[in-house]
Amino acid sequence: MAKLILEKPKGFCDSYERKPGDHGTTHYCPGCGHGNIHKLLAEAVEDLGIQDRTIIISPVGCSVFVYYYFATGNIQVAHGRAPAVATALKRANPHAIVVSYQGDGDLAAIGGNNILQAANRGEHITVIFVNNAIYGMTGGQLAPTSLLGMKTATTPYGRDLLNEGPPMKVVELLSSLDGPTYLERQAIMGNKYIARARKALRNALQCQIDGKGFSMVEILSACPSGWKVDPTDSYAWMEKNMLPHFQLGVTKDVRAEREPFFRTFKTLSAAEIVEQLDLAVPEPKHFPSKLQKTGYGDPSIKLAGFGGQGILSAGAMLANAGMEQGLQTSWIPSYGPEMRGGTAYCFVNLSERPIGSPTVSHPDVLMAFNRPSLEKFEPDVKPGGLLMYDSTIIDVKPKRGDIEILAVPATQMADDLGNTRMANTIMVGVYVAHTGIMSPAAIEQTLPLAIKRKNLVDANKKALRAGVDFAATL
Template sequence: MSETITTTTTVTKGRPEAIYETFERKSGKDKLTTHYCPGCGHGRAQKLVAEAISEMGLGDRTIFISPVGCSVFSYYYMNTGNVQAPHGRAPAVGTGLVRARPDSIVISYQGDGDLAAIGTAEIIHAANRGENMTVIFINNAIYGMTGGQMAPTTMVGQRTLTTPSGRNAATEGHPMRMAELIATLEAPVYVERVSCTDVKNIHKCRKAIRKGLQLQVERKGFSFIEILATCPTNWKKTPQDSIKWVQDVMEPYFKPGVYKDISATVQPLPRPEPKTDRKELEKILGLQSGKTVAKTTGKIGERRIKIAGFGGQGALTAGAMLATAGMNDGLQVTWLPSYGPEMRGGTANCSVVISDKRIGSPLVTQPNVLIAMNRPSLDAFEQEVAPGGIIMVNSSLIDRKVARTDVKAVYAPFTELAAGLGLKAAANAVAIGVFLAHEKSIDRERIYEVLRTSFKKKEAVETNIRAVDAGYEYKA
């Protein structure tokens, strides 16, 4: 027969499980303490986040995004999945994570320089899309890591390295209230500002973080928690005075409170089904699988090609086709389009480099090959062609001959040949055919392959193949 007895046991509240016991990734001898300064607001906030992750049992599902800023090294400490994002891009990286791994808990942890300055676009749009993530925004009114420059959240009158006589609203603008700004958007579910100062407020902070994570667990969507935090080092204040400064100066302007909370009424987001099947992805992206066997000998040197014409003549597409065909043949390729203001009589052109070696620059200043699809293109680029190069002229639209004598000129009526096949738009395919007849760097079959994956309609594929052949077989 069992009986229930009451006994006492010792419990310890210490380092949360979601923070490593020793920081093996951290350089130097001291692997037990963080790199944060004495009295840093990051240390407190991160401890609260880690505590929430641990106690909610989310450690194995969490992906913590380290930003750029003082918390850039969060992956030293967080015993979770970690990604370190480029400056300000954490919500964009987070978007990828929540969509590719819908069962993960994504925390975008960012400072004010990262989130409110360089990353303004990313945070606004991630919030506006209502991505299922939790953003922890550390607002300490200054750039910390870089040495105390003015941030968008710097208080008016606050002295920083870049506002040595205090921020002047007339020239530097006003401190940006991010929580209020985010709360005006339709999609965010929960927006709160808390102040990580005294015991009472630290517990509010703790509660807000938990709520944000809980909403993510429930797939309720985007939550944003702004934490007013201290930066004693860059504020040039003691930790004690820093806390007081948050209370006296920051809180009256950045008022703590819940700015939006529709969590009680909002429906959970549908779980996206990311496609990871290779065959399916290849089909969606129109890719061919496996390694292609090179059809050419591969020793073609570096061919620099310029294709130019009116917008709509398909010069850019022709270039992309050549580059794709070269790539499928195992060669190195680049394709660089140049968009001109066509309505003012300019030309649209692209630069293609196909090489058997690595390519240094995608710019083509001295082409070996110029394909001129109209008169302005020939006028613009004739002088740029390298001596000994070749100029292919669309004689349907160009009424003059190539003036230079140190290059080879080939004349073919691209547009008329295409029109003869019933598809004037295939003039670019004719041009490719002419190119292949004179340049042996790419096999014709490779171009056919590209055409087959470029067009959905079988008819269009056939016409374009015939256009390539017409150009290839054309004899002046």
């Protein structure tokens, strides 16, 4: 009976059905290092018992078709972006073993920042970085790892230190970061070297299995086609040209120091989600109101002053309370070119009907908190509208005769209450009491939503009442 002594690693597909044409061979050139590296990975996936959990990322480059060969989960990604894709795949599936397989153009050139940042975040992924010092797939162009003097399709006179700079040493670069756990460089250059690469690759995968963080193996690999070297001479070429620049060995290994970490997620109930999203709020109380005259209804209100006077929050007080009283409301801060010049303003609409345009050229109500706002916006108020202004700090009088004008010494009143920054709340109090658009109790109910500093809520309630009392004197 025949005895099986050698078989294809189970990490490989039996037949490469995804590959067009012949399903029994690879698409790689004679002498290419990818085949050996694939085999090391396929064997490791089988031996480490992680085949069902493994997701391998096919990059752009000669290894774009990694997914032809591996009997694992597979995903093909954009040029250089494998570490970003791997980041999210792993975070979504902490149980998966995510392997980013990348070449030197993909990883070190176009994807340079992605590998740097993923390594620095200590993503729990394993990167296999195949360094053959050249772009293979696109026809033998310069890579960041191409050697000085090396002639490529885009360095026909040789890589020039003063033009392209020196070849990039990637594992050394990443080793300077605190994030990664395990970094090693090995080579596919004959059996002795392959055995070391095999061990390095398994260490890197085990690092991920053990929850120890980011691991990467840079593997020097032959590209006889790109180098224009006979495959039988390629190992000698590597020995002579690559090894002097790219030293083999471990450049970083802090596995022993790292505590295992496995990301977990909680499943929240619907009620917990609502609670956590701050949506579990009690039904508001309704407070009856009575408009003093119909002209005060459905107002569009412009509030304007200096930044820091609480203009935006005064607007939010009105809109928030209006919503709770069943009105349609909108609030929009000064936005766009009109932000220039230090004037802050916002628009508030309170309406019984759906609100169309949230801003209008001619507001029904203007609350002016400083002189530039009064001078700039007074002409815009709709005829028959209402202008309220802080008469403490505005030392000129409005000019219009066709609108109702209320001078409110809001800043003086706020100072009397001990906090000059409550002039905004006072003005709101005067407005709601004078017009009857809402009950002051409605404003009071939602004050905590507009006042960020909780210790000031009670003081603002006093300010609101001061405004209401002032309105009664008008």
